[in-house]
Amino acid sequence: MTYSVTHTIFREEIKSIIDKYIKPNVDRWELNQSVPRELFQILGKENLLGLTISRENGGRGLDISYTLILVEELMKINAVGIASSILIQLNTVVPLLARFGNDHIKEQFLTPIIKGEAIGALAVTEPSGGSDLLKSVKCQAERHADKWILNGEKMFITNAPIADKLVVLVKTKNSQSPLSMSLLAVDTRKKGYSVNQLFKIGQKSSPIGHIHFDNYEVPIENVIGKLNNGYMMVIDVLYEERFIIGYGAICLAKEAIKQTINFLSKRFYKGKEIINYQSIRYELAEYLSKIEACKSIVNAVADSIIKGKIDRARATIIKFHLCEIAQQIIQRCHQLHGSYGLYENSWIDKALRDVRIMSVYAGSSETMKDFASVNLIPSLYR
Amino acid sequence: MSTRTLESIKVQIDEIVEKDIVPHLEFWEQERIVPFHLINNLGSKGIIENICREPDGFDNKLYLAKKIGKLSLGISSTILNTLNIPLYLLRNYANEELKQKYLSPYLQGKLIGAVAITEPHGGSNFINNCETRIKIYENHVELSGKKHFILNIPGADFVIVLAKSGNGNILSHTLVLVPLDLIDSNGIFIERIQTSGLHTAALGIIHFNNVLLPKEYVIGRLHKGLIYLENALTEERLVGTYALMSMTEEVIRETYSYVNNRPMFESKLADLQSVRHKLAELSAEYEIANLFLEDVIKQWRAQKSRDSSTKAAMAKLVCTQAALKVINGCLQLYGGRGFLHEYKISRIYRDALGSTSFAGTLEMMKEIISNRKI
Numbered sequence: 001m002t003y004s005v006t007h008t009i010f011r012e013e014i015k016s017i018i019d020k021y022i023k024p025n026v027d028r029w030e031l032n033q034s035v036p037r038e039l040f041q042i043l044g045k046e047n048l049l050g051l052t053i054s055r056e057n058g059g060r061g062l063d064i065s066y067t068l069i070l071v072e073e074l075m076k077i078n079a080v081g082i083a084s085s086i087l088i089q090l091n092t093v094v095p096l097l098a099r100f101g102n103d104h105i106k107e108q109f110l111t112p113i114i115k116g117e118a119i120g121a122l123a124v125t126e127p128s129g130g131s132d133l134l135k136s137v138k139c140q141a142e143r144h145a146d147k148w149i150l151n152g153e154k155m156f157i158t159n160a161p162i163a164d165k166l167v168v169l170v171k172t173k174n175s176q177s178p179l180s181m182s183l184l185a186v187d188t189r190k191k192g193y194s195v196n197q198l199f200k201i202g203q204k205s206s207p208i209g210h211i212h213f214d215n216y217e218v219p220i221e222n223v224i225g226k227l228n229n230g231y232m233m234v235i236d237v238l239y240e241e242r243f244i245i246g247y248g249a250i251c252l253a254k255e256a257i258k259q260t261i262n263f264l265s266k267r268f269y270k271g272k273e274i275i276n277y278q279s280i281r282y283e284l285a286e287y288l289s290k291i292e293a294c295k296s297i298v299n300a301v302a303d304s305i306i307k308g309k310i311d312r313a314r315a316t317i318i319k320f321h322l323c324e325i326a327q328q329i330i331q332r333c334h335q336l337h338g339s340y341g342l343y344e345n346s347w348i349d350k351a352l353r354d355v356r357i358m359s360v361y362a363g364s365s366e367t368m369k370d371f372a373s374v375n376l377i378p379s380l381y382r
Numbered sequence: 383m384s385t386r387t388l389e390s391i392k393v394q395i396d397e398i399v400e401k402d403i404v405p406h407l408e409f410w411e412q413e414r415i416v417p418f419h420l421i422n423n424l425g426s427k428g429i430i431e432n433i434c435r436e437p438d439g440f441d442n443k444l445y446l447a448k449k450i451g452k453l454s455l456g457i458s459s460t461i462l463n464t465l466n467i468p469l470y471l472l473r474n475y476a477n478e479e480l481k482q483k484y485l486s487p488y489l490q491g492k493l494i495g496a497v498a499i500t501e502p503h504g505g506s507n508f509i510n511n512c513e514t515r516i517k518i519y520e521n522h523v524e525l526s527g528k529k530h531f532i533l534n535i536p537g538a539d540f541v542i543v544l545a546k547s548g549n550g551n552i553l554s555h556t557l558v559l560v561p562l563d564l565i566d567s568n569g570i571f572i573e574r575i576q577t578s579g580l581h582t583a584a585l586g587i588i589h590f591n592n593v594l595l596p597k598e599y600v601i602g603r604l605h606k607g608l609i610y611l612e613n614a615l616t617e618e619r620l621v622g623t624y625a626l627m628s629m630t631e632e633v634i635r636e637t638y639s640y641v642n643n644r645p646m647f648e649s650k651l652a653d654l655q656s657v658r659h660k661l662a663e664l665s666a667e668y669e670i671a672n673l674f675l676e677d678v679i680k681q682w683r684a685q686k687s688r689d690s691s692t693k694a695a696m697a698k699l700v701c702t703q704a705a706l707k708v709i710n711g712c713l714q715l716y717g718g719r720g721f722l723h724e725y726k727i728s729r730i731y732r733d734a735l736g737s738t739s740f741a742g743t744l745e746m747m748k749e750i751i752s753n754r755k756i
């Protein structure tokens with residue numbers, strides 16, 4: 001993957017939007033434990049919520065490399081929670097609606113979400129577990145004449161406390177086959193729907209919620225894509241989301257190293273800047289090399305996406321491996337801040353709490369290894 | 383001392399833990415309340431006096447560290463910090479007058495102390511770059527400077543401050559006791575730091591602007607401060623690490639129970655081989671580190687030698703790394719729940735991250751070890 005001048009122009013555009021609208025608010029949103037509705041309105045106005053969606057569908061028609069730029073710039077300002085709230089829409093909700101939605105769904109769901117008039121969320125995980133969806137999805141949609149009647153719960157859903165529109169994975173057939181679930185486009189504002197926010201120790205600006213559907217009515221035409229094919233569609237878009245998360249993690253780690261270098265250049269031990277002690281220089285040099293190495297695999301997978309078929313094995317490796325590397329690096333950077341790392345909401349404190357979640361959401365490291373180790377990764381060596 | 387009194391002190395400690403701490407713990411953590419009154423409870427039952435008395439005192443202190451450590455690293459920091467360095471310095475080096483005024487009520491749990499070594503410009507560097515100065519006059523001393531990240535500030539009734547009194551490096555620091563009851567009037571200013579984690583401990587900054595004190599408030603002899611602190615810091619490392627390891631063991635225990643109870647449909651998490659192997663690996667890390675710590679503690683108590691204090695630095699290094707690895711690894715096994723406030727592991731994870739640099743960072747432990755051994 002090579003970056004062109006349009007990338008540079010895009011980066012400048014993103015930077016100025018971030019500087020103007022996001023950067024000044026990072027701390028406040030963190031404190032409020034939620035991004036506000038206006039964030040989506042602003043991004044929608046700037047047409048940043050449909051980056052990779054075709055122009056006919058209201059997007060910008062760009063490739064995934066532009067999403068990477070957006071992520072990188074958000075990580076530079078340590079806005080991991082904010083990024084999560086944006087990315088779940090950008091990489092899962094919007095592509096699902098655009099690729100598989102019928103005209104009604106596009107008009108009622110995709111368009112308002114891309115315009116920033118409505119906030120979207122992807123509801124997959126349930127209290128019984130997020131790792132093995134084939135077994136854990138209990139939330140059920142039953143057909144009654146011209147309606148779906150929804151019953152069940154969804155847990156840990158990013159943006160749920162503020163969302164207007166959901167893409168929900170539900171059971172539509174009584175079997176444990178991968179072809180027993182469907183995706184429904186669901187409005188949140190009606191009777192029988194409730195959500196309560198869950199409070200957590202990291203990524204505080206991205207609100208997550210526990211949703212209950214109680215005989216909730218959904219119009220019959222709100223099935224996204226083919227009936228009973230929901231699981232396959234979700235799994236498909238999650239590869240991209242996971243790949244982006246892995247990249248975000250190492251961008252954050254790189255920034256953490258910069259912060260650490262800066263900090264230790266101003267701290268002294270026996271009259272010498274701490275940054276000039278050999279053990280520190282060697283350790284940080286090792287981390288910087290690791291991060292550079294990670295960028296190559298990210299570029300390779302980005303290329304595969306641009307060519308039309310994501311390299312699933314390497315995208316999965318990126319999710320579990322890069323998130324773990326980033327986490328280790330940031331934890332050490334946190335230690336190297338000494339007592340200053342303990343200041344609540346200091347740069348490094350926030351980065352460490354935020355990066356930790358990246359190894360769990362959108363598929364925990366263990367689940368990634370579990371399923372990728374059977375076929376996906378071995379297939380690279382056949 | 384007879385085994386009966388020994389038993390009874392442990393029973394008293396258990397009682398305080400069960401009645402005075404456990405029922406309130408979650409509330410204190412949530413509201414960020416520092417339960418200083420526990421010191422009073424310990425004192426009134428004779429526990430503080432007991433832990434000063436050999437041969438069993440140290441054992442009982444470790445028992446206390448273990449019991450409280452496994453509940454909350456914030457509370458154990460508050461209590462152990464009170465019972466370690468300030469008490470040690472008062473007992474061993476304070477003059478009779480100071481002992482009368484401060485040690486007696488301290489033993490009854492009526493006073494809380496703090497010790498201020500670290501400065502804003504670098505805590506690892508306290509020997510060479512101590513900017514807090516003490517000027518010695520005929521009948522009084524004058525203290526100026528700023529100390530950073532001090533436990534029990536605000537909250538303490540007095541703080542023992544390390545200040546530079548000479549121009550060299552080694553024999554040029556003096557310890558002085560500063561009463562904090564007259565804060566506003568005598569040039570002392572305190573701020574509490576909002577910390578990420580350790581919410582049941584107070585950590586603060588304290589400024590001294592030309593504070594005048596009677597000369598009797600100097601602890602021990604002039605210029606001998608660093609020497610007095612050496613053993614105290616070693617002991618603080620051992621006891622603090624002991625509390626951390628107790629929490630680590632508790633985390634392993636609770637995680638075993640979590641993976642055995644969290645249903646995974648027809649099976650449970652513990653049925654997964656990788657989960658079992660992970661916990662086996664983490665248990666091994668803990669066992670190796672913890673038994674080493676127990677050995678080092680024994681050796682330190684018997685010898686108080688330079689070699690055993692080097693081993694104490696090793697134990698702090700090895701144990702802290704093991705504890706972080708175990709707690710981080712266990713957090714992962716909770717999945718998304720590990721980050722929610724309702725789950726205790728989320729608090730312990732934050733607290734543990736915060737406690738690595740008390741009484742010297744891991745790099746400083748490596749400095750001590752490599753300077754002496756290599």
Ligand SMILES: Cc1cc2nc3c(=O)[nH]c(=O)nc-3n(C[C@H](O)[C@H](O)[C@H](O)COP(=O)(O)OP(=O)(O)OC[C@H]3O[C@@H](n4cnc5c(N)ncnc54)[C@H](O)[C@@H]3O)c2cc1C
Pocket residue numbers: 088121122123124125126127128129130131132155156157158159203208357360361362363364365366367370644651654656657714715716717718719721
């Ligand atoms: C901040 C945050 C935001 C989230 N946002 C969303 C969202 O927007 N939409 C959504 O649908 N979900 C969301 N999730 C849910 C997330 O995807 C799940 O938390 C994740 O998939 C793990 O599921 P779980 O928490 O139920 O863990 P569990 O399934 O209970 O797993 C517990 C532990 O067991 C391990 N484990 C599970 N199976 C195996 C196996 N086969 N082999 C080895 N180990 C295994 C796991 O790795 C984990 O360590 C979010 C979670 C968080 C924390």
Ligand SMILES: Cc1cc2nc3c(=O)[nH]c(=O)nc-3n(C[C@H](O)[C@H](O)[C@H](O)COP(=O)(O)OP(=O)(O)OC[C@H]3O[C@@H](n4cnc5c(N)ncnc54)[C@H](O)[C@@H]3O)c2cc1C
Pocket residue numbers: 264267268269274277279280335336337338339340342459463497498499500501502503504505506507530531532533534580736737738739740741742743744745746
């Ligand atoms: C829970 C807690 C309680 C505390 N309570 C007290 C207290 O009651 N009283 C008190 O006086 N202090 C207290 N401290 C402060 C503690 O002693 C200091 O945090 C510690 O000494 C480190 O100092 P610093 O934070 O200024 O880090 P710095 O000295 O600025 O160090 C920054 C980083 O650089 C590393 N480093 C420094 N020099 C070198 C070198 N030569 N080579 C390689 N790496 C190096 C350090 O290890 C650290 O990671 C407490 C700290 C904690 C976390």
